Amino acid sequence: MKKQLNKILIINLLSKNKGFTLIELLVVVIIVGVLSAVALPNYVAQIGKARETEAKTGLGAIAHSQQAYHFETQSFYSDSNLQELGVNSVGQYYSYTADNTANGSKAIHTAYATDPDNSGARDFSIGVYYSVPNYSQTLCIASSVDENGTTSSVIAQTDGSCSGGNSIH
16 A cells, blocks of 8 residues: 555656646746846946045045145136146046136036946036145035036036035035
8 A cells, every 4th residue: 555655656757747827937037027126226326436435536536635735825726737746637437627716716627427427427616725724625426327428517616615516515
């Protein structure tokens, strides 16, 4: 009797079709599709934020160089050649503009994303100010990704406010 049951069990196990049904596969495909539709935009936004650190670092270097230059000459550097300050004007994702109107009390520089559509990065601007005896800075970030990639949509103002974006402290 036991041998007969074992034989029937083995025959039943071997005769069953193995694999997934079409419905099971469709359910899995739908779940993967929903998860990727939710996760992909968040992933792209995080890549953009990571690339924005280049602008923050570059503008920070420009601001420190401007402060050192002002400390020595009592005026901010106003030429368009940022390499004189020891700073590159082009990065991997950003280009930096010089302030040709810099004077003894302020200098404003911008960083604009060179390929905003693909990088997802926003524009930045920094204002460096001197009022005896202190230096101060205002870092501005654009409210959204700027589409043109040639000019900045956010500008730090001479009064320390931001035009076209928000101030970061």
